[in-house]
Structure formats: structure tokens, C-alpha cells
Amino acid sequence: MADLSVDIAGLKLKNPVITASGTYGSGKEYGQLIDINRLGAVCVKTVTLKPVAGNRPPRLWETPSGMLNSIGLQNDGVDAFIANDLPYLAALDTPIIASIAGTSVDDCSRLAKMLSALPEIDAIELNISCPNAKAGGVIFGSDEKLAADVVGKTRLATTKPLIVKLTPNTGDIAAVAVACERAGADALSLINTVLGMAVDIHTLRPQLGNVVGGLSGPAVKPIAVRMVWEVARNVGVPIIGMGGIMTAADALEFIIAGATAVAVGTANFVDPQAPIKIIEGINQYLEKKSIATVSELMGALKID
Ligand SMILES: Cc1cc2nc3c(=O)[nH]c(=O)nc-3n(C[C@H](O)[C@H](O)[C@H](O)COP(=O)(O)O)c2cc1C
Secondary structure, three states, X not given: OXXXXXXXXXXXXXXXEEEOOOOXXXXXXXXXXXXXXXXXXXXXXXXXXXXXXXXXXXXXXXXXXXXXXXXXXXXXXXXXXXXXXXXXXXXXXXOEEEEEOOOOHHHHHHHHHHHHOOOOOOEEEEEOOOOOOOOXXXXXXXXXHHHHHHHHXXXXXXXXXXXXXXXXXXXXXXXXXXHHHXXXXXXXXXXXXXXXXXXXXXXXXXXXXXXXXXXXXXHHHHHHHHHHHHHHOOOOOOEEEEOOOOOHHHHHHHHHHOOOEEEEOOHHHHOXXXXXXXXXXXXXXXXXXXXXXXXXXXXXXXXO
């Protein structure tokens, strides 16, 4: 067995495979299907201060090699998360990353403070990249100054590793990444979904109730790999790469492009075993190539 362990800003993971926020519920939905303790970490659905009802349906639309979603950060709010979901997560033998989002900077720092006080939470992922939220969300993530402001204030509210999740729906993702790093992000995760739309040609209506939604799955992978590579060249903090990872080979592309760890999202809907198969596949690849540790591959891309 190769050494698959990685370190994300002091957070020790037994392997680099994490679940992507919003595609894994609060973990227990998948607990009967796979051994969650084998995962590098579990990143749970984004929570907000107050419950959010989400967008009007339909909220999902399958596309060639991907899916559009416009969930709109539906969740029961942080108090319900702590009361109902945390006890299950606390019993797991894998780090728990709580994902937070807010409609204001103050919301984000309050959430970070509340969740940081809980020993069951190992790290905070600040989602400044949801394309479906009414306010906040992607607006923070698409502007360097707004991103720096929300990251800086959230930084002050937590001593836990702070991961900032970036959006591809911006002109220059590397500039936003640099701004987040300077403002105190310990790690960056990317990409969230790519803004998209589909039309029903018979009814002349959009396929999603929210008209637009976020595209995920294999269709976005080349965009995501390119963005991870670009961000990795500009920042020193670790990167969690995601976007269309279905197989170990996909995950390895991200690592070679510069990611320290990867997250698996849409693949969970197709095959709940996908993250486990990806962990096993990374190990097989390393053993076959006689590479002792996965970290040797990080950013190992050769360009002449
Ligand atoms: C149905 C669905 C819900 C999602 N909800 C969230 C969320 O609550 N918070 C978040 O940060 N990202 C959310 N995402 C984005 C994923 O975490 C991930 O960044 C994106 O889907 C790209 O990875 P993938 O192609 O492997 O799915 C969601 C994605 C999907 C498909």
C-alpha cells in the first residue's frame, strides 16, 4: 500500500479523497452504502444561519456528461445541523469539514465562530461560490475585494483550518485565489459549479425553475483542471481540486496539476462507491509506478 496521506493546513487526511459539499448530504445518507471512515474527509452540505427553502423546482436537469442543479442552498439552518446531523458525524473516524455560506459578511463570521467552538468540526469551508443563492454566495467569490473582505472577517472568527471555495464564474480565478490567500485562507477548494442553462423547446420554458443553474460532472472537468493548475501557480496554500471527478485517473489529473486533495461530487449520485473506488485506484496507480507517496505527484506536471 502506497502512502496516501496528505496534509491540508494541519488537517491530516489518511487519503486525499473528500466528498464535495452538497452531494453527500450530512454523511449519514451514505453511511449505509459505504464505509465512510475510509474517506479522507467528509465535507457536508453548506449550512446557513437560518433555514433556507431553496429554489423553485425543477432543480435538477441531466445534460450530456453532466447535470445542472439549482438547489439554492436549501438547508435547515445551523441549529438543526448541530442538533440533528453532528452527533452522527462526531462518531465517524474521519475529519469533518463544515461548509458555511451567508448573505452577509457578518453571517459568515458568526457561523464560523459557532461551528469552530465545536470539537467535532475539524475545518471550515467558506462557500463564496454558490451560483444559485439569492445573495452573497457567488457574488463574494466573483470579486477580489469582496472575497478578501469576507475571508478576512471569517478568518478572525475561527482558529480551525479555513478553506475557501472558489467559483469558476469569474473573470480571473487566480486573482480571487490570491486575494483569499492574502486575507487568511489556509486552503482553497475549486471549482464550484459552472453557471449554465437548458431550454425545453416544446414548452419554450427553461428546464430549471430558477432558469439558470450550476453545471457539474465530467463536462466541467477540463475547466476545473485548468483552473486548479492556474491557481496552484499563483498561491502557496494547498488546493482541494474538484469538478467532474468520476475515476481515479480523473483525481490524479487534478493532483498532477497541483491539487493536494480532491473532492468527489456528482459521481456520488451515479455510484455511491465512487470515492472508495477512487482511493483504491490512486493506490493501484502509485504501486504500479513504484511511487511511494501521493504527495510526490502533487504539481508534478511536466511542461517543456
Ligand atoms: C446537487 C448539487 C448540490 C451542491 N451543493 C453545494 C453546496 O451546498 N455547497 C457547495 O459548496 N457546493 C455545492 N455543490 C458543488 C459541488 O460541491 C462541486 O463543487 C461541484 O459539483 C463540482 O464537482 P462535481 O463535478 O464532482 O460534482 C453542489 C453540487 C451539486 C451537483
